[in-house]
Amino acid sequence: DYVSKKHIGDGRKSLPIYQFKDKLLQMIRDNQVLVIVGETGSGKTTQVPQYLHEAGYTKQGKIICTQPRRVAAMSVAARVAVEMGVKLGHEVGFKIRFEDCTSEKTVVEYMTDGMLLREFSSQPDLKNCSVIMVDEAHERTVSTDIIFSLVKDLARQRSDLKLLISSATLDAEKFSDYFDCAPILEIPGRQYPVDILYKQPVDEILEEAVAATLHIHVTQQPGDILVFLTGQEDIETVEEMLREKVKHYGSKMGELIIHPLFANLPTELQARIFDPIPEKARKVILATNIAETSLTIEGIRYVIDSGLCKLSSYSPRTDMGSLQVTDISKASAMQRAGRAGRTGPGKCIRLYAPDHFQNQMEDNCVPEIQRSDIVSVVLTLKALGINDFKNFDFMDPPSDESMIKALELLYALGALNSKGDLTRIGKLMAEFPLDPKLSRMLIAAEKYGCAEEVMTIAAMLSVDNAIFYSPKNLQAMAENAKKRFEDGDVGDHIALLRVYNSWKETDFSSGWCRENFIQARSMKRARDVRDQLMNLMEKAGIELNSNPNDLDAIKKAIMSGFFPHIGILQGSGSYRILKGLQNVQIHPKSGMARVQPNPRWVVFHELVLTRKEYMRHVSEVKPKWLLEIAPHYYERKELEKFFPRLL
């Protein structure tokens, strides 16, 4: 134990930030707001809160450190607990949506930026907190941007509060300007040279990523590989392809240890990326842009960069948000390459052409607030009592158009009245840590007598694409198992409900999950989320009524939140979104994709844009429900335009 403690202590002292500890503490003493800039891995996230704790700041109140990503909040808290020699959840803890791992004792709290926004609504002066560190500020998520403004304001009211804004990129001036010329502390990085090679893909990008990984593994010096891909689906595909290759050529090459890393990956598996590996083996980590700046993994010498990432995007013109695979920015490409040069000289293989980098990629990513749906933010601000959006101190304001659309939708959802004030329903909606459409659906469920059912569906949707799996050699069986839940073409929402209820009937059996090709881990997560939702519903005074057989009632409740997500059949397999007007298709993995003839009217949970734009989680609905449910959103005229004889 002594050895490991000493080892950790030495490790902490060897981080670049350690040289700046005294200077950092001095600057914090002398200034209320400080901007910290330092390379990924320099020790900002794990060390700064510990320095402040050691310096006694936690005697005045706890230290909060925000992270844009759940994974980072959990993993960093776990690491810091080890470094401090305490149990996670005691002195050090984390808070993420649906999971609170803190206690009375907790003085260093890592939390997602979204959770800090919630803390603001329950306790606007955050009086039990002495330091707020807004970490990964360069990511510029919507929540982080709103927090900037809230903490700036709070700092003016509370002279005892310290604010740290930390970033991995060199856009510190902007942060400093915003915070009334706050001083900047720069931690010089320890960066070795990274050779950048370009390889224009001839094949599909995933095949190229596999080929590049194997090429490095077979021809290059020791050192681990980090591959940047867009999301869980691509990561799992590449993982499978790599395992397949390893099976065939395994004996002819060194051991390759493969780890996926994405936001929905269960914690135990995430932690495995840090496991030491056998001496002769090589580790390859298949990651989303989580690994760009928010998690540091030691020992990476090779980076393979797909040049892509998945971003939420929103167009006020079509009034639709979706997850879209897009080019990363030049700044991201540099960050990704930088990950190869942390422990020695490295190589980065970019699976795109130099010309693409120069001419297609933007210099910096547009802040999320300017490219995504801000309905949730507007609701949160309203709940915080902020009404004057024109004069709200945004670092970069959202467009007027997206603001107006957000207000319109909140009005249609019944969250705002015609004067723009929050209604009783609006206040309830703000209590749920969910997309406002989901919150609305939960609240509506009581009226339709099916709160239990809708709660289950909401929980299942929140773990989405990881429920069903389909092993390559047993695809037909898996497909059949899935079809049993979809029997009667009830739609994906009801199918998810049936999955959950059947699992519940087996007393939550893992064996049952295996037999039905369902991920037990995802189901357990759905159960946890459901428990949390149940607490929230009870707190909100919503009656937990149940009526599993009235499928129309369940669908009406879903539509009460998701009425903006209505597709109308245009002709074989092609749909048009009623309000947004763009053409979309049912996701091939949806049970409704194979229903013939195609349902004419559908409600969908979300849009995903890959090669085509797809509706995911789809159920058939009746158009006349629209007039009952969303009379403010769809005018009769609008519906008649599409189907003159319908009404």
Ligand code: ADP
């Ligand atoms: P920064 O926030 O500046 O990017 P961090 O404080 O996150 O840096 O990381 C500092 C060092 O701590 C990293 O170089 C890494 O080696 C180590 N580290 C961070 N998280 C973990 C973890 N979960 N397990 C092992 N080592 C970790």
Ligand code: MG
């Ligand atoms: Mg960090």
